[in-house]
Amino acid sequence: MFYIYCPYCEEHREEEEFHVVGQAHIDRPLDPDSLSDAEWAKYLYMRKNTRGLYQEQWLHAIGCRKFFNMTRDTVTYEIKETYKVGEQPTVV
Amino acid sequence: MQKYSGFGLLKHALSHHENWQRVWRNPVPKKKYDVIIVGGGGHGLASAYYLAKRYGVTNVAVLEKGYLGGGNTARNTTIVRSNYLWDEAAHLYEHAMKLWEGLSQDLNYNVMFSQRGVLNLGHTLQDMRDIQRRVSANRLNGIDGEVLDTQQVQELVPIMDCSANTRYPILGASWQPRAGVARHDAVAWGYARAADALGVDLIQQCEVDDIIIEDGTAIGVSTKQYGAIYGNRVACVVAGHSGVLAKMAGFELPLESHPLQALVSEPIKPILDTVVMSNHVHGYISQSDKGDLVIGAGIDGYNGYGQRGSYMTTEHTIQAIVELFPIFSRVRMNRQWGGIVDTCPDACPIISKTPVDNLFFNCGWGTGGFKAIPGSGDVFAASLAKGEMHPLAEPFSMFRFNDGALIDEHGAAGVAH
Ligand SMILES: Cc1cc2nc3c(=O)[nH]c(=O)nc-3n(C[C@H](O)[C@H](O)[C@H](O)COP(=O)(O)OP(=O)(O)OC[C@H]3O[C@@H](n4cnc5c(N)ncnc54)[C@H](O)[C@@H]3O)c2cc1C
Numbered sequence: 001m002f003y004i005y006c007p008y009c010e011e012h013r014e015e016e017e018f019h020v021v022g023q024a025h026i027d028r029p030l031d032p033d034s035l036s037d038a039e040w041a042k043y044l045y046m047r048k049n050t051r052g053l054y055q056e057q058w059l060h061a062i063g064c065r066k067f068f069n070m071t072r073d074t075v076t077y078e079i080k081e082t083y084k085v086g087e088q089p090t091v092v
Numbered sequence: 093m094q095k096y097s098g099f100g101l102l103k104h105a106l107s108h109h110e111n112w113q114r115v116w117r118n119p120v121p122k123k124k125y126d127v128i129i130v131g132g133g134g135h136g137l138a139s140a141y142y143l144a145k146r147y148g149v150t151n152v153a154v155l156e157k158g159y160l161g162g163g164n165t166a167r168n169t170t171i172v173r174s175n176y177l178w179d180e181a182a183h184l185y186e187h188a189m190k191l192w193e194g195l196s197q198d199l200n201y202n203v204m205f206s207q208r209g210v211l212n213l214g215h216t217l218q219d220m221r222d223i224q225r226r227v228s229a230n231r232l233n234g235i236d237g238e239v240l241d242t243q244q245v246q247e248l249v250p251i252m253d254c255s256a257n258t259r260y261p262i263l264g265a266s267w268q269p270r271a272g273v274a275r276h277d278a279v280a281w282g283y284a285r286a287a288d289a290l291g292v293d294l295i296q297q298c299e300v301d302d303i304i305i306e307d308g309t310a311i312g313v314s315t316k317q318y319g320a321i322y323g324n325r326v327a328c329v330v331a332g333h334s335g336v337l338a339k340m341a342g343f344e345l346p347l348e349s350h351p352l353q354a355l356v357s358e359p360i361k362p363i364l365d366t367v368v369m370s371n372h373v374h375g376y377i378s379q380s381d382k383g384d385l386v387i388g389a390g391i392d393g394y395n396g397y398g399q400r401g402s403y404m405t406t407e408h409t410i411q412a413i414v415e416l417f418p419i420f421s422r423v424r425m426n427r428q429w430g431g432i433v434d435t436c437p438d439a440c441p442i443i444s445k446t447p448v449d450n451l452f453f454n455c456g457w458g459t460g461g462f463k464a465i466p467g468s469g470d471v472f473a474a475s476l477a478k479g480e481m482h483p484l485a486e487p488f489s490m491f492r493f494n495d496g497a498l499i500d501e502h503g504a505a506g507v508a509h
């Protein structure tokens with residue numbers, strides 16, 4: 001069970017309050033009309049699925065309902081940091 | 093290969109069972125193979141076996157970083173069924189089902205395949221409509237299936253709470269009589285033994301840490317323990333680690349690796365003679381021949397490579413099981429463990445060529461690939477022998493994510509496993 005620090009609520013809360021969304025920092029295509037099929041596939045489906053340090057998006061679903069990012073080790077499950085959307089990770 | 097039989101058992105009793113032949117050799121790898129299979133789980137071992145047995149390619153190595161079957165293959169809840177909705181999936185899983193039906197004989201190894209039937213429960217009107225649709229689709233594909241009402245479900249499983257007083261009353265179920273369970277490690281060992289007998293080299297404790305690529309063509313792998321091993325074709329069958337191997341080859345897959353857990357109770361007397369699955373309350377249960385209740389959970393939502401699940405998920409599963417079977421509320425649990433499953437956005441596998449020539453992947457089986465082992469092994473072996481994908485494998489190309497021809501089995505297939 002994770003004990004997660006929400007950067008908006010500025011509090012640690014239990015995992016049950018959160019919902020994991022997936023890989024963080026996936027940029028929306030700026031010019032969707034010019035994307036090839038393979039570029040669409042990359043945006044929609046292809047994932048880093050990193051073994052080790054991973055940046056992922058979480059939602060404080062039954063708290064403030066805001067999205068934020070987390071750096072977490074996918075092997076040890078240790079949470080290294082959480083940070084607001086728009087910010088960059090400091091642990092990479 | 094020493095043949096196993098009742099007579100053999102008697103004969104070996106005379107020498108106190110001390111002279112059994114080793115189940116497989118433990119060879120040192122050669123420098124070069126026709127086909128290198130990375131991953132010694134069920135799918136990798138079955139692929140090696142059928143390559144040698146059916147497609148005449150015996151110069152094959154299976155490289156396994158741990159021990160054979162130590163991945164998801166011997167960590168799963170062993171449910172085998174073929175009642176998938178879409179034609180492509182139904183054909184593939186039914187191909188596997190037909191092979192399951194003769195597998196113990198074919199391998200001369202008892203995989204304890206028990207066709208005790210599988211129930212997929214419906215708890216809402218929408219569940220029941222989906223069940224009707226799926227059973228009709230199954231029957232059109234020649235796959236056995238029936239829609240049962242609450243009364244019929246209760247007759248099959250008298251100990252289940254089928255009353256209207258539960259939070260999510262059981263409205264009915266789909267029932268596939270030919271479905272069932274098998275002994276998971278026997279499947280890995282049976283394929284391994286039979287493949288070894290046909291000349292396949294099974295190399296354990298051999299971790300692949302790079303894929304050797306020349307001019308866009310895979311020509312071998314680099315291993316931690318034995319250095320470079322060359323192969324005309326390289327096939328990655330590493331389940332949860334597929335993303336790691338794809339990264340070595342320089343591309344991404346539409347997969348995410350999640351922990352999936354199961355747990356078993358202390359052994360009790362026979363009480364449940366079929367398999368019960370519920371998508372809606374999310375839990376599934378059967379009883380092993382040893383007597384333990386085998387219970388499967390859902391995946392943890394986050395990505396993870398640690399082979400364990402979170403307690404939160406265990407708790408949700410147990411709640412569902414106790415809701416269905418109040419009689420089990422005081423059964424004690426014995427063991428709990430996890431595997432790393434490679435989930436795919438459309439809940440279907442990837443059996444495919446890749447952007448690198450002569451490099452093939454068989455992955456994405458996620459939470460439900462045990463049942464497919466014989467069929468997947470056969471069609472993958474055929475593809476590796478020819479260099480062209482087998483017709484049953486064709487729709488499962490990784491490039492379906494480019495052209496949009498997904499095979500959406502999410503929810504459609506009853507439950508995730
Ligand atoms: C708890 C749980 C319950 C499940 N229940 C069911 C069920 O009821 N029915 C069903 O049909 N399916 C079920 N599944 C899914 C099923 O177990 C898998 O889909 C299937 O076993 C996958 O087989 P595999 O051979 O592809 O992978 P695995 O058995 O995981 O084998 C992959 C192998 O690759 C090896 N490997 C990884 N990286 C490397 C490397 N770099 N070099 C060398 N070797 C490497 C691993 O050590 C591993 O042995 C369940 C899974 C889990 C975890």
Ligand SMILES: [Zn+2]
Nearest residue numbers: 006009060064
């Ligand atoms: Zn918050």
